[in-house]
Amino acid sequence: MFEFNNLQEIWSTMKKNKLRTFLTGFSVTWGIFMLIVLLGAGNGLSNGIGYNFRNISTNMCDCWTRYTTLPYKGMPTNRRLEFTIEDVEDVKRFHPEVGFISPVNDRSDTISFDKEYLTGRLRSVYPDFASISFVPVHSGNGRFINALDLAERRKVIVLSPRMATVLFRDSIDPLDKYVRIGNGMFQVIGVYEDENKTTDSPAYIPFTTGQTLFGGGYRVDEILFTVEGVNTKAQAEAFENRLKERFARRHQFSPEDKNAIGFYSAGEEYRMWQGMTNGIAFFIWIVGIGTLTAGIVGVSNIMLITVRERTKEFGIRKAIGAKPSSILRLIIVEAVLVTAVFGYIGMVSGIGLTEAIDYFMDMTGANAASSSGGREGSTTVFRHPTVDLGISLAATGVLIIAGVLAGYFPARKAVKISAIDAIRME
Numbered sequence: 001m002f003e004f005n006n007l008q009e010i011w012s013t014m015k016k017n018k019l020r021t022f023l024t025g026f027s028v029t030w031g032i033f034m035l036i037v038l039l040g041a042g043n044g045l046s047n048g049i050g051y052n053f054r055n056i057s058t059n060m061c062d063c064w065t066r067y068t069t070l071p072y073k074g075m076p077t078n079r080r081l082e083f084t085i086e087d088v089e090d091v092k093r094f095h096p097e098v099g100f101i102s103p104v105n106d107r108s109d110t111i112s113f114d115k116e117y118l119t120g121r122l123r124s125v126y127p128d129f130a131s132i133s134f135v136p137v138h139s140g141n142g143r144f145i146n147a148l149d150l151a152e153r154r155k156v157i158v159l160s161p162r163m164a165t166v167l168f169r170d171s172i173d174p175l176d177k178y179v180r181i182g183n184g185m186f187q188v189i190g191v192y193e194d195e196n197k198t199t200d201s202p203a204y205i206p207f208t209t210g211q212t213l214f215g216g217g218y219r220v221d222e223i224l225f226t227v228e229g230v231n232t233k234a235q236a237e238a239f240e241n242r243l244k245e246r247f248a249r250r251h252q253f254s255p256e257d258k259n260a261i262g263f264y265s266a267g268e269e270y271r272m273w274q275g276m277t278n279g280i281a282f283f284i285w286i287v288g289i290g291t292l293t294a295g296i297v298g299v300s301n302i303m304l305i306t307v308r309e310r311t312k313e314f315g316i317r318k319a320i321g322a323k324p325s326s327i328l329r330l331i332i333v334e335a336v337l338v339t340a341v342f343g344y345i346g347m348v349s350g351i352g353l354t355e356a357i358d359y360f361m362d363m364t365g366a367n368a369a370s371s372s373g374g375r376e377g378s379t380t381v382f383r384h385p386t387v388d389l390g391i392s393l394a395a396t397g398v399l400i401i402a403g404v405l406a407g408y409f410p411a412r413k414a415v416k417i418s419a420i421d422a423i424r425m426e
Contacts, residue, residue: 024302025342028399031295032343035288035395036350036387040357042277042284044385049273051383057100057226060132060266063243064222072254081251081260083220091223094246097239101225102126105210111203112180113167120163121202122181124210126150132224135192135204142175142190149189149206155213157186160201164191184213227267236268292399300406303335307410328411335407336400343396343403354386361385 065081088103105124110117129135130144137144137158149156157179159167164174178185186205194201211218230239240263248255360366361383 021338024298024338025345027295027298028339028342028403029295029346029349031292032346032392032396032399033350033353034291036347036392037353038284038288039391040350040354040385040387042281043387044382045280046277047385048383049277052273057132057134058266058270059099059226059228059230060224061227062222062224062264062266063247064262066260066262068253068257069259070254070257072252072257075252079253081253083223084218085220086218087247087250088220088223090246090250091225091243095227095239095243097227097229099226099228100128100131101223102129102132103207103220104129104222104224105207105214105219106202106221107210107214109181111163111167113177116167116169118163118166120160121200122210123202123204124207124214125204126207129204129224132226137190137192141192142188144190144192145204145206150208153208153212154206155184155186155209156189156206157181158190158192158204159188160203161191161194162201163203164188182213230267233268233271236265236271240265292395296399296402296406299335299339299403302338303331303407304410306334307331307407307413324416328408331411332404332407335403339400339403339406340396343399347392347396351387351389351392358384358386 065083068075068077068079068081071077083103085103088101092098092101102125107122107124108119109122110119111122112118123129125145127145127147127150130137135144135158142158144158145156148154159174159179167179168174168177174188174191177188179188180186192204227239230236244258244261244263245255247261248257251260253260366383
């Protein structure tokens with residue numbers, strides 16, 4: 001049974017060797033502290049990158065027309081290309097990878113209600129747009145555009161939170177009210193959630209309604225869609241080439257003209273960022289584990305020195321009747337105390353620093369940086385740099401186990417020496 005007197009003895013031994021105990025403990029504290037801080041930094045990078053893609057599908061693609069830069073079949077360069085609704089149907093028909101799809105037409109117009117008005121963006125879209133670009137309409141705030149709205153060319157609109165606030169001043173429920181756009185009246189069917197409440201957040205109307213009321217015929221500004229089964233860079237490049245070759249045949253421009261069609265892949269950008277994050281995380285783990293290992297080696301070396309210095313003492317203990325197990329237990333407890341106490345200090349210090357940084361970022365608004373992800377909006381690369389408590393406890397637990405082993409093996413070797421041989425050792 002381990003007694004309180006043994007703890008007093010261990011404490012006395014540690015006090016006699018203050019510098020050695022401090023240096024051993026510091027190496028343990030620093031190892032845990034650096035591991036937690038590095039993991040926090042890695043989590044901050046990962047959270048920041050994930051935050052940039054929170055408002056769009058990571059398998060979203062966007063394509064739009066530009067001007068031709070190469071002559072083709074007698075036609076000159078600098079021709080302006082235009083998508084039509086047939087292109088949208090063609091993309092869906094000839095590319096089985098495509099899931100959700102929506103044409104998009106953009107315009108700026110005045111939206112008014114009673115005496116209130118504002119100038120805002122108006123986007124004509126399909127119902128699929130909400131699944132592609134994550135436009136959430138929560139329960140109680142109405143709904144998004146549906147297939148019936150599209151088929152019947154209904155004059156309905158989904159407002160942004162800022163538009164609803166400006167037009168209705170928070171005193172009137174906007175649902176089912178009518179707002180004026182140009183000479184037409186549109187019924188408000190929903191207000192979507194926009195956590196940043198930015199001034200350029202658009203309103204949405206059915207694509208067919210926008211075509212009918214605002215002209216443009218069958219013209220389409222952009223085609224947004226998601227793709228399935230395109231998981232690697234090679235697959236993404238092959239899909240993009242097939243897509244552009246199909247557009248080249250339809251619109252009569254050179255398949256080699258890479259600038260005629262603009263193309264953006266959120267998946268490719270996400271894979272690039274994810275690869276970079278994984279690489280950084282791997283490097284952080286290597287550095288962190290290396291630092292932790294240095295602490296463990298420090299504990300092991302100190303315990304070897306301690307056991308060697310106390311071999312004569314162990315011989316005397318055995319000579320007066322002390323059991324080898326009691327001596328072994330004494331050394332192991334000393335090793336556990338050093339690693340546990342100083343490991344705990346390192347863990348608390350590391351968690352405290354990461355939480356303090358996170359709190360400061362919350363106070364300054366850095367954790368809520370405006371970002372829509374993709375090719376629109378600003379981005380953030382560092383957010384909530386905290387570490388899961390389970391990982392911190394696991395790292396500390398590994399260090400304590402290493403401390404036990406660091407004390408066990410040299411002590412086990414020492415207690416096997418006969419009492420006479422141990423007393424004779426200098």
